[in-house]
Amino acid sequence: MAGFGTLLFTWLKGKLVGTDTAGNRYYIERGKPAGRRPKRWVIYNGVAEASAVPAEWHAWLHHTVDAPLTDSARREWQKPHQINTTGTNEAYLPPGHDLRGGQRERAAGDYEAWQP
Numbered sequence: 001m002a003g004f005g006t007l008l009f010t011w012l013k014g015k016l017v018g019t020d021t022a023g024n025r026y027y028i029e030r031g032k033p034a035g036r037r038p039k040r041w042v043i044y045n046g047v048a049e050a051s052a053v054p055a056e057w058h059a060w061l062h063h064t065v066d067a068p069l070t071d072s073a074r075r076e077w078q079k080p081h082q083i084n085t086t087g088t089n090e091a092y093l094p095p096g097h098d099l100r101g102g103q104r105e106r107a108a109g110d111y112e113a114w115q116p
Contacts, residue, residue: 002043002044002048006041006043007043010027010041010043013029013030013031014027014028014029014030014041015027015028015029015030017040017060017068018068018070020053020054020056020057020070020081021054021080021081022045022052022054022081023045023046024042024043024044024045024052024053024057025042025043025045026040026041026042026057026060026061026068027040027041027042027043028040037063040060040061040063041061042057042061049083049084051083051084052083054081055069055081056068056069056070057070
């Protein structure tokens with residue numbers, strides 16, 4: 001959830017540009033500020049997690065593109081956006097990871113560990 005100051009600034013000066021599939025709302029500062037670019041920001045739907053911003057909106061937030069890339073058609077090989085799950089129960093643990101029992105297959109036959 002956004003802080004009080006962010007919500008107040010959004011209510012006073014923000015103009016809604018759009019939302020993404022996760023329900024995050026993206027805003028731009030109304031008017032044309034003198035000597036600088038208008039501010040762009042996001043109000044997250046739920047926990048504020050930067051990795052929850054899809055690439056289309058990330059480019060817009062960082063002034064890489066002038067308009068969000070939401071109208072571009074998705075290809076069949078593109079996967080839907082996922083947040084970073086590192087440090088959560090849903091994190092990927094490869095075979096042999098300590099939290100998966102620490103057992104892995106032995107290395108190929110020609111491998112020898114370095115001995116000091």
